[in-house]
Amino acid sequence: MSTPLLQLTGVTKTFGGIHALSGMVCEVPEGKIVGVIGPNGAGKTTLFNTITGAYRADAGEVKLKGVDVTQWPSYRIVREGIARTFQNIRLFGSMTVWEHLLVAQPHSESAWRRLLPIAWANPAAQERAEEVMAFFGLTELRDRPAKSLPYGIQRKVEMARAVTARPKLLLLDEPVAGMNHDEAEEIRSLMIRLRDTGLTILLIEHDMNFVMRLCDYLYVLDFGVLIAEGKPEEVRANPVVLDAYLGKDD
Amino acid sequence: MSTYYASLLAESGILLLGALSVYIILATGQLSLGNGAFMGIGAYLSSYLTVALNVPLTLALVISAIAAGIIGAIVAFPALRLKGIYLAMATVGFGEMVRSFFLNFDTMGGSGGYRGMQHISVGYVWLWAGGILIAVMLLERSRVWLEMQAVHDDETAAGLIGLNTVVTKISAFAAGAAVAAISGGLFAHHNVYIEPANFGFERSVDFVLAVILGGSTVAPGSLVGSLLLVFLPEFLRPIADWRLAAFGSLLVLVLLVRRQGILDRSLIRMLTFRRAAA
Ligand SMILES: Nc1ncnc2c1ncn2[C@@H]1O[C@H](COP(=O)(O)OP(=O)(O)OP(=O)(O)O)[C@@H](O)[C@H]1O
Ligand SMILES: [Mg+2]
Numbered sequence: 156m157s158t159p160l161l162q163l164t165g166v167t168k169t170f171g172g173i174h175a176l177s178g179m180v181c182e183v184p185e186g187k188i189v190g191v192i193g194p195n196g197a198g199k200t201t202l203f204n205t206i207t208g209a210y211r212a213d214a215g216e217v218k219l220k221g222v223d224v225t226q227w228p229s230y231r232i233v234r235e236g237i238a239r240t241f242q243n244i245r246l247f248g249s250m251t252v253w254e255h256l257l258v259a260q261p262h263s264e265s266a267w268r269r270l271l272p273i274a275w276a277n278p279a280a281q282e283r284a285e286e287v288m289a290f291f292g293l294t295e296l297r298d299r300p301a302k303s304l305p306y307g308i309q310r311k312v313e314m315a316r317a318v319t320a321r322p323k324l325l326l327l328d329e330p331v332a333g334m335n336h337d338e339a340e341e342i343r344s345l346m347i348r349l350r351d352t353g354l355t356i357l358l359i360e361h362d363m364n365f366v367m368r369l370c371d372y373l374y375v376l377d378f379g380v381l382i383a384e385g386k387p388e389e390v391r392a393n394p395v396v397l398d399a400y401l402g403k404d405d
Numbered sequence: 406m407s408t409y410y411a412s413l414l415a416e417s418g419i420l421l422l423g424a425l426s427v428y429i430i431l432a433t434g435q436l437s438l439g440n441g442a443f444m445g446i447g448a449y450l451s452s453y454l455t456v457a458l459n460v461p462l463t464l465a466l467v468i469s470a471i472a473a474g475i476i477g478a479i480v481a482f483p484a485l486r487l488k489g490i491y492l493a494m495a496t497v498g499f500g501e502m503v504r505s506f507f508l509n510f511d512t513m514g515g516s517g518g519y520r521g522m523q524h525i526s527v528g529y530v531w532l533w534a535g536g537i538l539i540a541v542m543l544l545e546r547s548r549v550w551l552e553m554q555a556v557h558d559d560e561t562a563a564g565l566i567g568l569n570t571v572v573t574k575i576s577a578f579a580a581g582a583a584v585a586a587i588s589g590g591l592f593a594h595h596n597v598y599i600e601p602a603n604f605g606f607e608r609s610v611d612f613v614l615a616v617i618l619g620g621s622t623v624a625p626g627s628l629v630g631s632l633l634l635v636f637l638p639e640f641l642r643p644i645a646d647w648r649l650a651a652f653g654s655l656l657v658l659v660l661l662v663r664r665q666g667i668l669d670r671s672l673i674r675m676l677t678f679r680r681a682a683a
Contacts, residue, residue: 207565209561209564209565228564228569229564229565229567230564230567230568230569230570233565233566233567234567238566238567239565241562241565245559245561245562245565246562247554247555247558247559247562247563248558248559249554249557249558249622250551250554250555250558254551254554257548257551258548258551258552258554258555258566258568259566259567261567264548268548269547269548269549270544270547270549271543271547272543272546272547273546273547273548273551274546276547276548277548280548316566317566320566320567
């Protein structure tokens with residue numbers, strides 16, 4: 156197999172005495188949807204934070220397409236191709252949906268063009284924003300302050316913001332948490348369509364059924380340790396997983 | 406127009422630039438209470454250039470703005486580690502530092518002040534003030550401004566969507582310092598006399614007041630605030646000694662009922678008869 160898009164080796168992160176992540180090893184191959192599951196406090200969000208440079212790993216390496224990005228600042232990692240959403244939605248309080256889609260695009264244009272009104276200087280960025288807005292069905296909500304929208308739609312805006320940056324890898328932290336069945340199904344089909352356009356997705360999710368029907372491969376974390384991995388069917392049948400995760404799930 | 410009102414008008418143009426200098430920095434979520442110092446740097450440097458070196462005024466203003474911008478960027482570096490009131494306090498400290506530097510700077514008169522500048526007209530003041538206001542209003546529609554807003558709203562998230570928040574915050578400080586320096590250069594050449602006390606803490610507070618009163622979320626808010634701050638006390642003159650108290654009460658009232666200040670996006674939309682966003 157060729158170099159995986161994302162590769163973690165021995166990634167460790169501790170907070171005081173807590174081992175949030177111990178010697179995490181995983182791979183995300185290109186064009187797949189990979190899931191990370193585990194009980195509350197297992198270290199899933201910590202995993203995302205170390206991948207994106209929000210936290211510095213205490214040990215281990217994060218490689219994107221074979222390039223070691225472990226010590227890079229967040230913004231460089233994002234520009235290299237990793238975009239994410241947050242478990243507790245983090246939209247910008249003063250911005251409309253449209254503005255969220257413009258602000259998150261990569262910075263290819265010159266500094267001068269970035270100082271000029273977007274309407275004059277940047278038709279390409281606007282086209283991209285329109286395209287992504289349509290894809291996520293947000294066009295109607297274009298001028299609404301993003302934070303005033305219902306929770307489920309805020310999650311979509313956050314996903315859309317991540318996607319406008321044209322990432323290679325999309326990290327989604329519990330993208331359907333708090334959503335009803337229909338909303339969750341819509342997100343699932345959006346994710347499949349994104350995958351079909353060549354995007355690779357790594358997602359954290361609590362809802363086992365959701366993960367089982369969506370992911371090509373799963374990693375299971377418990378107390379910061381990788382306790383199992385494999386295809387959804389294999390993981391579902393693994394007694395260690397049933398013990399650690401499903402047994403406790405409420 | 407009487408010379409009295411002309412000078413008030415010039416004063417408000419100078420205040421507008423000071424207010425915009427605070428507004429630009431505030432747009433990234435940083436409060437500077439030291440912009441009087443950047444104004445002072447602009448005032449002293451441009452005066453020295455025109456009086457001692459015979460540099461044409463417009464060129465002197467541009468040079469002062471660039472110099473102040475560089476100083477602003479340098480000051481912003483240590484300030485990156487500070488947030489909220491701690492940052493505000495540090496900028497107060499910076500302001501006092503600069504003021505006492507000019508007090509002891511005997512080459513340019515020290516506490517005795519500096520004079521000899523050629524007088525400029527209200528028109529020239531407003532050419533700069535209006536020009537920079539329009540430039541900031543255009544900037545507000547740019548990508549860079551969206552990045553500043555992102556840093557203002559949620560700095561961590563801004564970094565995690567690929568924005569270089571350090572560059573954004575430092576650039577805002579540099580730009581704000583440059584605009585304050587223009588304000589100072591115009592002040593010096595309108596008053597034809599400057600002394601360190603012109604650029605102290607009170608001046609910095611005036612800038613912030615103009616922004617907060619007029620509207621801290623849109624550039625024209627600084628215009629409204631500057632005009633009010635200069636002209637309102639004059640119109641309240643009939644109530645003599647009470648006018649400052651009345652003015653203070655008005656300010657408190659505005660802050661209580663309209664935290665964003667008098668002008669904001671939706672009020673502008675209403676005034677321009679554009680349909681409010683659904
Ligand atoms: N910034 C931090 N400071 C201190 N402890 C932290 C920090 N971030 C995470 N932790 C701890 O690390 C452990 C793993 O947390 P993490 O948020 O990664 O879990 P999670 O798997 O995402 O859980 P959940 O399903 O509840 O979101 C927890 O014990 C948490 O308290
Ligand atoms: Mg989590």
